Amino acid sequence: MANTAIKVNDLVVKRGRRRVLHNFTCSIPAGSVTGLLGPSGSGKTTLMRAIVGVQIVESGEIQVLGRPAGHKDLRSQIGYLTQAPSVYADLTVRENARYFAALYGLGAKVADAAVRDVGLSDAAGQLVANLSGGQRSRASLACAIVSQPRVLVLDEPTVGQDPVLRDELWKRFRDFADQGTTILVSSHVMDEANRCDRLLLIREGRLIADDPPAAVKASAGTDDLDQAFLNLILAGQEAAS
Amino acid sequence: MTLVHTTGRILRQLRHDRRTVALLILVPSLLLTLLYYMFSGPVFDRVALIMLGIFPFLIMFLITSIAMLRERTTGTLERLLTTPLRKTDLLFGYGIAFGVAAAVQAAIVSGVAYWLLGLDTRGSAGFVILIAAANAVLGVALGLLASAFARTEFQAVQFMPVVALPQILLCGLFVAREDMAGWLQAISDVLPLTYSVEALQEVGAHADPTGTMWRDLAIVGGAVILALIAAAGTLRRRTP
Ligand SMILES: Nc1ncnc2c1ncn2[C@@H]1O[C@H](COP(=O)(O)OP(=O)(O)OP(=O)(O)O)[C@@H](O)[C@H]1O
Ligand SMILES: [Mg+2]
Secondary structure, X not given: OOOEEEEEEEEEXXXXXXXXXXXXXXXXXXXXXXXXXXXXXXXXXXXXXXXXXXXOOOEXXXXXXXXXXXXXXXXXXXXXXXXXXXXXXXXXXXXXXXXHHHHOOOOHHHHHHHHHHOOOHHHOOOEHHHOOHHHHHHHHHHHHHOOOOOEEEEEOOOOXXXXXXXXXXXXXXXXXXXXXXXXXXXXXXXHHHOOOOEEXXXXXXXXXXXXXXXXXXXXXXXXXXXXXXXXXXXXXXXXHO | OXXXXXXXXXXXXXXXXXXXXXXXXXXXXXXXXXXXXXXXXXXXXXXXXXXXXXXXXXXXXXXXXXXXXXXXXXXXXXXXXXXXXXXXXXXXXXXXXXHHHHHHHHHHHXXXXXXXXXXXXXOOHHHHHHHHXXXXXXXXXXXXXXXXXXXXXXXXXXXXXXXXXXXXXXXXXXXXXXXXXXXXXXXXXXXXXXHHHHHHHHHHHOOOOOHHHHHHHHHHHHHHHHHHHHHHHHOOOOEO
């Protein structure tokens, strides 16, 4: 692999009493869109939290842009979208974006551009508390992309969006990747998975596939990604039982 | 710079919450009016003066612990900690923003006390407002610290009686400190609110600021710094 942006080696994470990630190893090429797929509760959010450096890990190592995850220097280079929208409900969309921009030393123009990028210009002056569910997650997304980071970790960024918006957002992600941003994005929507350069398939905290979408389909013996996902997950379950 | 922006963001949140702003100003004024009809003359002067210091402490303690808990439960804190924002900038941002809000509150409530309710102190109202604002910042600092130990709103509000009530009971408002049992006095000696109440009493009794008043203010300031540093220590970037 020419250029690796994120390298996870032998990562073990416990949450509560349970082991959530078991000796997880993967690497994510720079400037690509990598999809993170897996059943609910399989450990996608946990892996993302570990990569952005907010998850206590048991053992193993994670390198992001050549530095250990959570390193101080990485904070200005990573954008993280949490699964549940994390914006201030008692501020307007614009105020939220401007605050997060300011934390990176960026001005109002950049913030307003991010609000436009997620299609919220018309609601920019609205309090987040008064937004619809889909609008609220886009407000949260605006705050994650506002700093134009080199690494974007997006936890289910398109949940609750209509097909037109989803398409626009994915075009936006592709633009970012073309400009060199490394994107890790989790999703449950297979038609989105098809738009990724690579897919990481995770089941019960273990990596079961790390391939381009076409190769995932081929190895599952089908050209429907939904079916491929089912086949691989079920095959894993049979092997385990 | 992120300190300035964080302070601004917290004040902006407060500004959007008009009802809270109204409550911040009306509630202490109404309670003082109640005291005015309960007590008269010198007793009112004594009690009202101390209440001018206790209201901002109590209210800011509650508001801050809820605000910080909200940052935790809505995930904004987790996100903030992935940005270049320093932990101390966040905590001091709360201290400054709510300190400013409390200074405005104290100025208005003191205005009501002096002009409408005829409060009489030897020292100047300016010092009363200064001490009230210092008290508010003390409430903020302790609220930030307490919120680290709360997982839910229910737990957070319970810290009010745990942290604030003993300080109010032992600060010399209900029983003069000289008349307390030795061990109660010893506890009272280590509670910061004791010193801000003493500072207010100094303003009540002397025309000019006394050395004791300045010393007391310095002690409150020291307690604020200690609490903020402890709060920064409880703020973890990595969580389970
Ligand atoms: N705070 C926590 N304490 C204890 N266990 C947790 C905690 N958060 C998550 N878990 C557990 O860790 C496992 C992995 O959770 P995670 O959130 O990573 O799943 P996910 O793949 O993101 O699922 P989804 O698709 O539903 O978002 C789950 O079994 C979950 O119950
Ligand atoms: Mg998840």
